[in-house]
Amino acid sequence: MALFGLFRSKAHERRGFELYGQAVQAARQPYFYAELSVPDTLDGRFDIVGLYVALLIRRLHRDADPRGAKLAQAVFDAMFADMDTNLREMGVGDMSISRRVKNMWEAFHGRAQAYEAPLEAGDAAGLATALARNVWRGTLPDDDDRPARLAAAALRTDTALAAQPLDALLAGRARFPEVTA
Template sequence: MALFGLFRRKPHERLGFELYGAAVRAARQPVFFTELAVPDTLDGRFDLIGLQVALLIRRLHRDPDPRGPGIAQAVFDAMFADMDFNLREMGVGDMSIARRVKNMWEAFHGRAQAYEAPLQSGDGAALAEALARNVWRGALPADAAQPRRLAALALATDTSLAAQPLDALLRGEARFPALEEAPHDRDAGA
């Protein structure tokens, strides 16, 4: 019997990958790299995916349904399974995969923590500051239009995800607003 346990899927595994896929699609909007000048690099892409996933995980953790945290964990697991797979596809050696994935996990966790307080308080300026530091690596000031617009989008996404019923999320349906749907920086409280 114990041997069969090795082949069982984790709870919510498929759902985690479906929701993670929605977050990745949201992070791949070309407008991020054109209008917002997010660096079209591995780091820039990781930061955008990390932001969308952090917002989704935040939503799931806040749900009163006891399944929320388990689904959030499944999304997190899907993200880092994907990161591991992509590093292998890029030819990163097996010996350094674990270290690199650990570094990515730490970076994701640190960014999610940095975004939490501004998201909780709706502080667009503080969120723009954290995004400028992480997404643009300090190359843009926090009061530049790009970090302010990304902060406005993150706040709009947080609100949008909070309004989406868990039943929709349980079907793998997560809607992430497009940049055009977010209020401009002057309206974001930044």
């Protein structure tokens, strides 16, 4: 019985990495960096990857099936395993890796919490405010429409993910809509 549980968790782990990879691909769409001028930096990319992973995890947690929560944890674990690997590849010293990953976890968690209420309410303006603060670090003028455009894309993605059956996600298949002007 314990051996069977081991294989089951490995399946979630594998699917978590597959889904995480798909979220990263969606976050790499040139639209974010070319049209919305999201900073094409480690921080800017982390913000968009974090947004897409948060949307995916949100979808998985909303499912009544307990496998959704397990898969959400696997996606989260995949993200931070990838962050650890990337930091190591960039030459960050072993002694500071855990601190940096912890800081990234805290940033991700804070952003996911800031986005949750506006997503739940379908509040595009509230989501745009949170995105302006986090993605552009509050540097945009109040009348700039880029945070609203990113919020609209996030809400469309949230809706698209909500419509996808858990079975597809459990098989490691998520469809993220293409983002265009």
